[in-house]
Amino acid sequence: MSDSSSKTLKDARALAARVIARLYQDRGSLQRLLPWAEKQVDEKDRALLRELCYGTARFAPRLELMLKKLLRKPVKDEELEALMLVGLYQLEYTRIPDHAAIAATVEAARAIKLGHATGVVNGVLRNTLRNKETLTRKLSGNPQFSSAHPEWLQQAIKNAWGSEARTIFTANNENPPMTLRVNAAQTTRDDYLEQLKQAGIPAQTCELADSGLILETPVAVTRLPGFEEGLVSVQDQSAQLAAHLLDPQAGEKILDACAAPGGKTCHLMELQPDLDLSALDIEEERLDRVIENMERLGIAVQIICADAAEPEHWWDGEQYDRILLDAPCSATGVIRRNPDIKLLRRPEDIAELAELQGRILRAMWPLLKPGGTLLYATCSILPEENSAQVARFVAETPDARDNTPQLLHDQPWGLPQEAGMQLLPGIHAGDGFYYAKLEKLIPEG
Structure with missing residues (x-):
């Protein structure tokens, strides 16, 4: 992560590709890699960067199978492969207009010194749009595709939990709620719920945890009343x-x-x-x-x-x-x-x-x-x-x-x-x- 190209990289999609490639290469983690990546982009692009990294990782097992079908021969450059996964994620799971997602992903190839591969990136993403229904139909019977989990993990969960496995896969593929733990030494859950209401942050009580609250929509911790003073923490x-x-x-x-x-x-x-x-x-x-x-x-x-x-x-x-x-x-x-x-x-x-x-x-x-x-x-x-x-x-x-x-x-x-x-x-x-x-x-x- 300390090479000179990393220091000058500003494109959110290019950085997302680099982060995803690192996950494949040296088994880093998003928790470690994202803080580094976020420093490279303007603040206005950080939400997009996080969305691309988390979303691509979440659906990578499915996207890998799609990419394999779309390529005539395997790609040897891991950052190029990762960039195409990021591109596929945008087309499959985001509201970014297709033409904008394709154009920006092609441009990202240039940002990570892969200008020679812009034709491949463009071709793969456009073929995805043209052949989406056929591609989905061909892959739908593949457990890795249907579960969006690596085959070994899909099988391990299925072996352990049988008919419950499908529900687990669905839950794993969803964005998690933001859950808070109210500090019972300083306030009560009901009092803090009222503070959230006054701050315009809708929330509801947790089913399991006596001190827990679930936010309707995640917010930055800086928006939480009394966070710095220790009134509340983030914990499932x-x-x-x-x-x-x-x-x-x-x-x-x-x-x-x-x-x-x-x-x-x-x-x-x-x-x-x-x-x-x-x-x-x-x-x-x-x-x-x-x-x-x-x-x-x-x-x-x-x-x-x-x-x-x-x-x-x-x-x-x-x-x-x-x-x-x-x-x-x-x-x-x-x-x-x-x-x-x-x-x-x-x-x-x-x-x-x-x-x-x-x-x-x-x-x-x-x-x-x-x-x-x-x-x-x-x-x-x-x-x-x-x-x-x-x-x-x-x-x-x-x-x-x-x-x-x-x-x-x-x-x-x-x-x-x-x-x-x-x-x-x-x-x-x-x-x-x-x-x-x-x-x-x-x-x-």
Whole structure:
């Protein structure tokens, strides 16, 4: 991203192509790449840039198949291929007039030094318009095309959730709502809802989260009343359940493992300010986000930059009353918010992540007091990372008990699993999330 051509690139479509190409090349992420890209374009073009990047990533599995049909031979230049995907996205999914989208995309080819390929770009996009119905008919039976998910992921979701899979695909392909978490330590949800009304920002209460509000239309956080003063944060309602499920009590020693970017850390302190809370994460850069969130909300916790799987390097030996383990995962439950997951994840990632989750879970258990609670959470919808992971751990750990069934009896939401419970996008309100509430049994006698 530091080459000279990147520094001078100003065209939104050309930049979008470069971002999409980077996703394919080195498995970066939109979260990392977009801030860089947005600095290259005028402020008036940033919304278009974001739309092109997120939209192209969201429908890339479908657009790839279309492009393959439209090309006589494969394209060797990844930025050129990415630019054509950006062009197809505009024709298929935006209100940009077709002639304008084609002309601007052809011009973008020149901006990224692909002037020799303008004829190819022009031809592919015009052929799309001429042959759209035929193209759609030929591809409609392809599961990757119909679901707009990579074939392996489409099959994995279908294997896990059967007839619910189609609803999940549809939800993953939609733009997500903007969901807020009202800071209960400073105000009430009803009072903040009134503040939003006065600011001309329509919203409604969340179905799952007691402090949650969903905006009718997303807005910049700078428009949210009291945002800088910590009255409210942006967090999906499924993620807001974590702090409530952990149920922190005054004076307890609590560990938020894998804490970045800190939404759940801050929520715990909002619910119960009298905590001895530590936030742990392996990446220093991501912990900076935790610190930023805490400073805005006016709270303080101990920050630990270390590997959760190796507590021997950082743990002081004093056990915790409660542990929140928001384990690293495939993030397949939050695809609607992070559509680049469709490009970044590979089939082999799931087994690697499951192995890492197992190591961290086993490493965390000795840190928990007898009688204590460990809440295992992921934003995945794949059983290998969730119910199968926890069921195996409980079976192998004599002093571990899954208390999630009682939780579901008290608060009937989510799907009961072999162990824990699952929230699914499109089936339940909020993102896809998994929770298992594990109790460490007190030794008899």
